[in-house]
């Protein structure tokens with residue numbers, strides 16, 4: 087049962103998420119709030135997912151990530167409490183808003199430069215020209231690594247992320263294995279360098295821990311590797327969804343320009359509707375019961391965050407700025423709640439402000455229909471082609 091993540095999952099894989107996520111989440115909600123399909127359990131209601139989040143001693147992340155066969159410990163996502171809590175206590179302050187805020191001018195400069203490179207062309211493909219470049223630059227900045235390495239870093243990380251979507255290390259092609267080894271070598275080089283010459287960055291802060299709190303190189307490598315898996319294509323996906331929704335809603339583009347505070351609400355709603363990581367995995371460590379349904383020990387379980395995000399909403403399947411502050415489960419919950427949520431929101435906000443400042447009006451390229459890649463790791467649009475009148479670009 088614990089190997090279900092590597093087994094074919096026809097029910098999950100057949101979900102119709104490609105064209106319209108609302109249809110996809112209905113598919114998951116229709117059988118109920120807790121049910122079993124193809125040997126895996128699905129939790130789709132807020133109550134059921136909260137129960138799993140509140141009981142990590144039953145719903146193990148460590149067991150769920152075992153089958154990924156990562157060569158380094160994926161800290162802290164593949165670790166269960168109490169060890170995971172110890173890691174988070176150390177890590178949370180290093181990624182808190184007070185650390186992210188001082189980086190803002192540099193992150194704004196980076197995204198402006200990226201948008202300036204295509205603003206005069208009157209067209210872009212969001213993922214290629216913006217969505218993959220920006221989050222990678224942000225992680226390099228956060229870890230004090232040089233921006234000039236961005237393109238190489240993207241090449242390696244894309245190969246690895248593709249592999250993580252396929253789940254089993256044995257699925258890696260030779261080229262992908264080489265990319266992973268190159269990335270490990272690169273990261274290890276920086277770990278060694280920063281142990282000797284610490285900088286004013288989050289990676290140096292982790293390496294500076296001493297005594298009982300000190301981390302081994304393997305632990306730091308695991309953390310860096312997880313950031314590549316968790317913090318790059320999730321933001322890329324979120325950028326592409328945001329730009330897609332704005333492209334088909336010129337009224338929202340205008341409204342945000344008139345009332346800039348609205349931008350944060352639209353971002354929150356797009357995050358609620360379009361989840362880059364919509365199904366999070368767990369394995370039960372003991373027999374349990376959720377919302378009246380018995381789940382045996384050793385059961386692979388999916389928390390279907392995308393379905394729960396539409397529950398009890400007046401406008402479940404569309405942007406609803408009036409209710410944007412009601413919260414959602416896009417960043418998970420409980421002990422494993424996303425560590426990068428502040429950073430991700432900041433990246434989206436800066437990107438949106440700079441995009442609208444340089445390109446005030448845009449739309450989807452005629453004849454294009456963005457489609458999600460599914461099944462796969464991160465749920466993302468494969469491409470989003472935008473066009474605008476260059477007279478309108480600043």
Ligand code: HEM
Nearest residue numbers: 162163316317320321324366416417418422424425426430
């Ligand atoms: C829109 C962008 C993002 C989304 C939707 C997202 C979503 C999530 C979700 C759902 C989880 C919980 C996984 C689980 O419960 O198994 C998670 C965990 C995590 N995320 Fe994010 N994430 C995003 C961006 C980021 C960024 C930018 C970073 C880092 C810079 C990051 C780092 C992490 C880490 C380290 C964890 C593991 C936390 C733990 O296990 O204690 N994420 N993320």
